[in-house]
Amino acid sequence: xxxxxxxxxxxxxxxxxxxxxxxxxxxxxxxxxxxxxxxxxxxxxxxxxxxxxxxxxxxxxxxxxxxxxxxxxxxxxxxxxxxxxxxxxxxxxxxxxxxxxxxxxxxxxxxxxxxxxxxxxxxxxxxxxxxxxxxxxxxxxxxxxxxxxxxxxxxxxxxxxxxxxxxxxxxxxxxxxxxxxxxxxxxxxxxxxx
Numbered sequence: 269x270x271x272x273x274x275x276x277x278x279x280x281x282x283x284x285x286x287x288x289x290x291x292x293x294x295x296x297x298x299x300x301x302x303x304x305x306x307x308x309x310x311x312x313x314x315x316x317x318x319x320x321x322x323x324x325x326x327x328x329x330x331x332x333x334x335x336x337x338x339x340x341x342x343x344x345x346x347x348x349x350x351x352x353x354x355x356x357x358x359x360x361x362x363x364x365x366x367x368x369x370x371x372x373x374x375x376x377x378x379x380x381x382x383x384x385x386x387x388x389x390x391x392x393x394x395x396x397x398x399x400x401x402x403x404x405x406x407x408x409x410x411x412x413x414x415x416x417x418x419x420x421x422x423x424x425x426x427x428x429x430x431x432x433x434x435x436x437x438x439x440x441x442x443x444x445x446x447x448x449x450x451x452x453x454x455x456x457x458x459x460x461x462x
Contacts, residue, residue, distance in 0.1 A: 307407070307408060307409065307421075307428070307429040307430075308427050308428050308429060309331070309333065309423065309427035309428075309429070310427070311407050311429075312327055312331070312404065312407050312429075313327065313403040313404055313407060314326065314327050315327065316330055316397045316398075316399075316404070317397070317398045317400065318330075318395055318396065318397060318398065319367065319386055319396040319397075319398050320386050320396075330364065330395060330397075331364065331423060333427065334425050335362070335425065336361055336422065336423065336424055336425050337361060337362055337363060337364060337422070337423040338359070338361040338362070338363035338364070338420060338421070338422060338423075338462065339363065339364050339366060339408070339420070339421040339422075339423055339429070340353075340363060340364070340365050340366065340418055340419070340420050340421075341365075341366040341368050341404070341405060341408060341410050341418065341419045341421070342365065342366070342367070342368060342417070342418035342419070343367070343368050343369070343413065343414065343415040343416070343417070343418075344367075344384065344415055345415045345416050345437055345438075345439060345440065345441040346415065346416055346417060346418035346435070346436075346437050346441070347365055347367060347396070347418070348437075348441050349418075349437045349441050349446060349451050349454055349455065350365060350418050350455070351365065351392050351394060352451055352455065353455050353458070353459065354394070356451065356452055356455060356459075357455065357456070357459035357462075358459075359459070359462060360462070361422075361462060363394065364394070364395050364396070364397060365394055365395070365396040365397070366396070366397045366399050366404050366405065366408075367396055367397065367398055367399055368399060368402075368405050368410060368413060369398070369399065369400065408421060408429065408431075415439065416436050416437050416438065416439055416441070417434065417435070417436050417437075418434075418435050418436075418437070419431060419433070419434050419435075420432050420433040420434075420435070420458050420461075432458075432461050433457060433458045433461055435454060435455070435457065435458060436454070437451075437454050438450060438454075
C-alpha cells in the first residue's frame with residue numbers, strides 16, 4: 269500500500285514538474301508608447317478563432333468595414349453575465365465577445381477552456397473570439413485579466429475603436445452566484461451607453 273502511494277505521489281509530482289517546466293510564459297501586454305491612445309480597425313488581428321467553429325475566420329468576415337460593432341472583452345465570470353445583455357436590454361448593435369484567456373497556462377488553454385467556453389456560449393448567436401495568444405487583447409490594450417471585469421469597446425463605421433465602459437461582476441458568476449437583478453444592475457450602465 270505504501271509503495272502504491274509513493275508511485276501515485278511521484279507520478280503527480282512528475283506531472284506537475286512537467287507542466288511547470290514546459291509551460292509557455294504568459295505574454296506580457298505591452299502597448300507601444302507611440303500609439304497608446306490610438307486603436308483602429310487596422311490594428312486588430314487579421315484572423316480569429318471562434319468558439320465552437322473549426323478553423324480561423326478572417327477579420328473582414330467577422331467585423332465588416334463600414335459597420336458599427338460592440339466588442340466586449342472579458343473572462344469566464346464576466347462573459348457569463350455579458351452574454352445575457354441582448355436578453356435583458358434592447359441592443360441594436362451587432363456585438364462580439366472576446367474570451368480573454370491569454371494568461372492561462374497552456375495546459376488549461378488546450379484541455380479545459382475550449383469546452384467551458386463552448387458550454388458558456390451555447391444557445392447564443394453571439395460570436396465569441398477564442399483569444400488564446402492574446403492578439404485581440406493586445407490590440408485593444410486590455411491590461412486587466414481578472415475574472416470578474418469586462419471591457420466594452422465601440423468599433424465605429426470609420427474604423428476607430430473607443431473604450432466606452434469597464435464593468436465588474438460578482439465572483440463566481442459563471443456558477444450562478446448572481447441573481448437576475450444583480451445581472452441587470454451590472455449590465456445597465458453599459459446598456460444605457462448604447
